[in-house]
Amino acid sequence: MRTPAIVVAVDGTEPSRAAVRWAAREAELRKQPLLLTHVLDWDWAGTQYDVDGRHFETARRFGESIAVRAAQEAATVASAIEMDTDVLTGDPAAQLIIASEGEDLLVLGSRGRGGFAGLHLGSVSQRVAMHADCPVVVVRGRTDAGKGPVAVGVDDNGSADRVLEAAFTAARARCTSLTAIRSYLPSVLVYSGHLPPAQVYSPEQDQAERANLTTQLAPWREKFPDVPVEILLSHDSAAAVLVGVSRGAQLVVVGSRGHGVIAGTLLGSTGLQLLHHADCPVLIVRPHGKRDSGR
Numbered sequence: 001m002r003t004p005a006i007v008v009a010v011d012g013t014e015p016s017r018a019a020v021r022w023a024a025r026e027a028e029l030r031k032q033p034l035l036l037t038h039v040l041d042w043d044w045a046g047t048q049y050d051v052d053g054r055h056f057e058t059a060r061r062f063g064e065s066i067a068v069r070a071a072q073e074a075a076t077v078a079s080a081i082e083m084d085t086d087v088l089t090g091d092p093a094a095q096l097i098i099a100s101e102g103e104d105l106l107v108l109g110s111r112g113r114g115g116f117a118g119l120h121l122g123s124v125s126q127r128v129a130m131h132a133d134c135p136v137v138v139v140r141g142r143t144d145a146g147k148g149p150v151a152v153g154v155d156d157n158g159s160a161d162r163v164l165e166a167a168f169t170a171a172r173a174r175c176t177s178l179t180a181i182r183s184y185l186p187s188v189l190v191y192s193g194h195l196p197p198a199q200v201y202s203p204e205q206d207q208a209e210r211a212n213l214t215t216q217l218a219p220w221r222e223k224f225p226d227v228p229v230e231i232l233l234s235h236d237s238a239a240a241v242l243v244g245v246s247r248g249a250q251l252v253v254v255g256s257r258g259h260g261v262i263a264g265t266l267l268g269s270t271g272l273q274l275l276h277h278a279d280c281p282v283l284i285v286r287p288h289g290k291r292d293s294g295r
Contacts, residue, residue, distance in 0.1 A: 003032070004032070004103050004104040005035040005104065006026055006027045006030065006032050006033070006034050006035070006103070006104060006105045006107060007035045007037055007096075007099055007100065007103050007105070007106045007107065008020055008034065008035070008036055008037065008070075008074075008106075008107040008108075009037055009038075009039070009092075009096055009106070009107070009108050009109070009128075010036050010037065010038050010066055010067055010070035011038060011039075011066060011109075012066045012070075013109065014109075015109030015110045015139070015140075016070070016109040017070070017109075018143035018144075019107050019108055019109040019139040019143075020036065020070045020073050020074050021073065021074070021077050021143070021144070022107060022137070022139045022143060022281060023074070023105075023107040023137075023139075024073075024074035024075075024081060025078060026105070026107070026137075027078060027081045028077075028078035028080070028081050029173045029174070030104075030173070032081075032104060033081065033082040033083065033084065034074060034078075034084075035084050035085075035086060035103075036067050036070045036071050036074065036083065036084070036085045036086070037067070037085075037086045037087075037088060037096070038064075038066050038067045038070075038085075038086070038087050038088070039063075039089070039090065039091075039095045039096060040059055040060060040088065040089045041090075041091070041092050042056060042059060042089050042090070060087060060089075063087045064085070064087050067085035067087055068085060070085070071083050071085055092124045093123075093124045093127040093128050093131075096124070096128045096132070097131050097132055097133070100128070100133040101133045102133070103133075103134050104134060104135070105134060105135050105136070105137060106128065106134055106136045106137070107136075107139060108124075108125045108128060108129065108136065108137070108138050108139065109139055109140075110125060110138055110139065110140035110275075125138055125275070126272070129271075129275060130256075132286070133286070134286060135166065135283060135284060135285050135286055136283070136284045137282065137283050137284075138275050138282050140275070140279075140280075140281065140282065141246060141279035141280045141281070142279055142280050146250055147250060148176070148248045148249045148250045149176050149177040149178060149179045149230070149248075149249055149250070150167055150170045150171040150174065150178050150179070150249065150250065150251045150252075150253060151167075151179045151181060151242065151246065151249040151251070151252045151253070152164065152178060152179070152180055152252070152253040152254070153181050153182075153183075153241075153254045153270065154180050154181065154182050154213060155182070155238075156212070156216065157255070159256075159285070160216065160255070162285050162286075163255040163285045164216075164217070164220050165220070166253055166285045167180075167253040168220050168223070168224040168227055169224075170251055170253060170283065171224070171227045172224055172226060174250065174251075176250065177227065177228040177230060178227050178229050178230070179229075179230045179232055180213065180217055180229060180230070180232065181232045181233075181234065181241055181242060181245060182209060182213050182231075182233055182234075183233075183234045183235070183237060183238040184205075184209055184234075184235065206233055209233055210231060210233060213233075217231075232245070237270075238270045239270045239273035239274060239277075242254065242270065242274055242278070243273065243274060243277045243278055243279070246279045246280045246282075247279045247280075250280055250281075251280060251281050251282075251283060252274060252278055252280060252281070252282045252283070253282075253283045253285060254270060254274060254283070254285070255271075255284075255285050256271055256284050256285065256286055271284055
């Protein structure tokens with residue numbers, strides 16, 4: 001059985017090259033193989049004019065050269081890791097989602113070919129981050145961020161332990177600390193007048209939230225005693241706090257929560273805002289991938 005790999009999407013653009021470098025370092029940290037995957041977005045409607053298939057073969061060879069160059073760049077960062085390349089054909093987002101099945105991590109650049117410079121996140125990256133089978137990292141912001149803590153957004157839903165495990169593991173691998181962030185809106189009392197919830201100072205509720213988070217972190221601190229932990233409470237939105245913290249962090253870790261009948265496939269507003277505005281790579285942890293349900 002093939003060892004699950006770290007898959008990185010490559011297309012030759014600068015965001016893709018940044019993703020390749022990040023993925024190579026991550027593969028070295030995890031001691032896992034790296035699979036560099038290019039998706040050939042071939043227009044099958046045009047095949048009627050490609051009678052002998054020469055145009056397709058030319059496009060495929062070009063895609064293979066992109067993957068090979070990406071592997072060469074990865075080798076300059078982590079020469080000892082096991083690497084392989086692959087060229088898929090079809091819709092890029094759909095093919096990458098399929099490629100994520102059975103893998104440990106999928107790494108994407110923030111934008112691909114054909115993107116508009118003024119946009120923060122490409123449509124392919126967003127679709128894949130929303131629907132991938134495995135955890136996804138979108139490499140953006142300070143793509144070479146190698147200093148600072150790992151930051152993790154923590155709530156009390158059922159997937160919190162998976163998010164914490166990923167965050168503690170990442171912090172240990174990087175020999176750095178972990179900043180655990182909880183954002184909540186305090187109860188607005190009658191006498192608070194016109195103040196919005198985020199501006200209401202509630203020491204009792206702050207103490208209760210800190211105590212709850214401390215309890216939630218306790219088993220993970222015991223399992224990872226070598227990872228220093230700082231707790232940060234905020235009354236601002238989780239997205240605003242995490243984007244702010246990302247300016248000094250080397251990785252932000254959050255969960256992926258869906259809604260209704262497609263729970264587990266959609267990112268919440270916090271995750272989407274991070275993917276558009278964070279200043280360092282963002283790891284989206286899947287709550288229940290197919291492998292977690294017995295595959």
